[in-house]
Amino acid sequence: MTPASLEQTRAAIKGIAREEWGRVLASLVGQLRDLALAEDVLQDAVVAALGHWPRDGVPAQPRAWLLQTARRKAIDRLRRDANFQAKRAELAVLHELDRQAGQDDLDESIADERLRLIFTCCHPALAEAARVALTLRTLGGLATEEIARAFLVPEATMAQRLTRAKRKIKAAGIPYEVPEPDLWAERLGSVLSVIYLIFNEGYAATSGEAPTRGELCREAIRLGRILAQLVPEEPEAAGLLALMLLHDSRRVARSDAQGNLITLEQQDRARWDQGLIAAGARLLESALAQGSPGPYQIQAAISAIHAQAPSATATDWRQITLLYGELYALQPSPVVRLNAAVALSFAEGAEAALPTLAELERQGALASYQPFHAAHADTLRRAGRKTAAAKAYRQTLALTRNAAERRFLEGRLGDMLG
Amino acid sequence: MKYMCLIYGDEAKHPQPGTPEMGQLMQDYMAFTKDIQEKSVMVAGDPLQPVATATTVRVRGGKTDTTDGPFAETKEQLGGYYILECKDLDEAIAYAARIPTAASGSIEVRPIMVFD
Numbered sequence: 153m154t155p156a157s158l159e160q161t162r163a164a165i166k167g168i169a170r171e172e173w174g175r176v177l178a179s180l181v182g183q184l185r186d187l188a189l190a191e192d193v194l195q196d197a198v199v200a201a202l203g204h205w206p207r208d209g210v211p212a213q214p215r216a217w218l219l220q221t222a223r224r225k226a227i228d229r230l231r232r233d234a235n236f237q238a239k240r241a242e243l244a245v246l247h248e249l250d251r252q253a254g255q256d257d258l259d260e261s262i263a264d265e266r267l268r269l270i271f272t273c274c275h276p277a278l279a280e281a282a283r284v285a286l287t288l289r290t291l292g293g294l295a296t297e298e299i300a301r302a303f304l305v306p307e308a309t310m311a312q313r314l315t316r317a318k319r320k321i322k323a324a325g326i327p328y329e330v331p332e333p334d335l336w337a338e339r340l341g342s343v344l345s346v347i348y349l350i351f352n353e354g355y356a357a358t359s360g361e362a363p364t365r366g367e368l369c370r371e372a373i374r375l376g377r378i379l380a381q382l383v384p385e386e387p388e389a390a391g392l393l394a395l396m397l398l399h400d401s402r403r404v405a406r407s408d409a410q411g412n413l414i415t416l417e418q419q420d421r422a423r424w425d426q427g428l429i430a431a432g433a434r435l436l437e438s439a440l441a442q443g444s445p446g447p448y449q450i451q452a453a454i455s456a457i458h459a460q461a462p463s464a465t466a467t468d469w470r471q472i473t474l475l476y477g478e479l480y481a482l483q484p485s486p487v488v489r490l491n492a493a494v495a496l497s498f499a500e501g502a503e504a505a506l507p508t509l510a511e512l513e514r515q516g517a518l519a520s521y522q523p524f525h526a527a528h529a530d531t532l533r534r535a536g537r538k539t540a541a542a543k544a545y546r547q548t549l550a551l552t553r554n555a556a557e558r559r560f561l562e563g564r565l566g567d568m569l570g
Numbered sequence: 571m572k573y574m575c576l577i578y579g580d581e582a583k584h585p586q587p588g589t590p591e592m593g594q595l596m597q598d599y600m601a602f603t604k605d606i607q608e609k610s611v612m613v614a615g616d617p618l619q620p621v622a623t624a625t626t627v628r629v630r631g632g633k634t635d636t637t638d639g640p641f642a643e644t645k646e647q648l649g650g651y652y653i654l655e656c657k658d659l660d661e662a663i664a665y666a667a668r669i670p671t672a673a674s675g676s677i678e679v680r681p682i683m684v685f686d
Contacts, residue, residue, distance in 0.1 A: 327657075
């Protein structure tokens with residue numbers, strides 16, 4: 153094999169490993185009941201694949217191969233373990249599984265194992281940052297170094313965060329189980345919010361040069377798709393997936409060639425991805441048909457109105473204002489109120505929204521929330537109140553780290569002073 | 571696994587002895603305790619005297635230093651505990667949520683360390 157084709161084969165193997173990582177890991181955790189051990193032996197199996205597959209070819213069932221190899225690595229490790237006697241029961245189970253290998257490795261039980269693992273990774277007993285990292289690592293198959301890069305923290309910090317989370321899972325007895333009905337709503341909410349956080353980190357990119365980091369968006373959508381398949385009876389899971397697809401349809405239109413941010417009203421709608429819009433709208437429709445609307449479905453409905461409007465001015469802002477009202481009834485937060493005010497400013501004119509924005513400013517809950525000041529500044533600008541707008545743009549700039557967005561805001565501030 | 575549920579509440583807002591609120595709270599605790607005893611979940615559990623009765627002891631350089639009061643002044647004070655035998659954290663959380671003080675104070679759930 154030439155070095156170039158070897159490199160290609162290796163890249164292909166890494167692709168397969170990443171695609172299968174979440175499934176195989178979930179299955180191993182189900183058998184070993186130990187996340188750290190499962191991760192170690194799966195890593196060993198991937199290393200083995202990198203050695204064997206370029207020589208022997210990729211097996212017909214790469215998932216089954218990885219699972220069986222990882223299981224044998226687990227047997228080896230447990231045998232070497234100082235606590236060999238204590239691990240006898242686990243070893244017996246593993247040997248039995250190894251004998252029957254190939255049968256249960258491909259069937260539906262893996263789906264259930266993955267659902268359990270999602271609930272473990274998103275358990276509210278873990279810190280939010282740890283939930284996000286753990287979900288990307290264990291279910292998304294991202295390397296620690298990739299997660300660190302995406303969240304702009306040193307790799308050592310991310311590695312420590314993951315290690316601590318895994319230690320807590322073990323020490324505190326966080327279960328590998330689908331939660332009981334009385335905990336279900338809280339726990340599903342936590343899973344949905346972790347996936348949406350991952351998406352938003354990619355979409356909004358609060359810091360760094362490029363305004364979007366597509367990798368995280370793609371990963372969140374992949375996780376959202378897995379979840380929606382695992383819990384088809386939960387319309388909020390489908391609602392979240394629809395919301396992410398609809399947002400993602402605008403991703404490439406959100407910045408220009410220089411990386412400057414383009415606001416929704418100024419985006420070139422021809423660059424919106426019609427395939428994603430159609431897919432999102434279809435998903436949303438079937439979710440809403442289940443007759444149990446929730447925050448993600450409502451937000452997806454708002455996003456769908458934007459996505460299907462021929463132009464910014466031809467957007468049905470009245471409908472959007474109504475939907476924000478519904479969302480506020482479910483989630484009475486200042487951020488939702490801010491969004492409702494912005495929608496109203498387009499439905500009835502910038503003046504109409506200024507009293508609500510002034511009240512939000514007085515209440516102070518959004519004082520350090522950059523999008524509040526950005527929206528306030530923009531509404532004041534549209535209402536022709538240059539002096540107040542300039543002040544609001546300065547407040548916005550003081551809170552803006554993203555380089556592309558800073559350039560945009562500085563331009564607007566200049567217009568107000570000119 | 572064994573979990574310790576540390577029961578924290580604001581002593582200043584605690585119902586006074588002899589009031590109907592205190593009677594209700596006692597009944598709720600008795601009912602909860604009876605239930606977890608019958609299910610063999612309870613390993614131990616006791617209420618504590620108020621923090622006014624607390625004494626903190628430190629030994630520094632071989633010298634014992636005894637002071638009045640709790641280890642730390644906090645808004646909510648440790649008022650009692652249960653030790654529960656549960657299969658996992660979710661089961662412990664479900665029981666902790668049923669401790670009557672959970673509705674007004676907070677319950678800290680800590681796994682008890684096992685040496686193996």
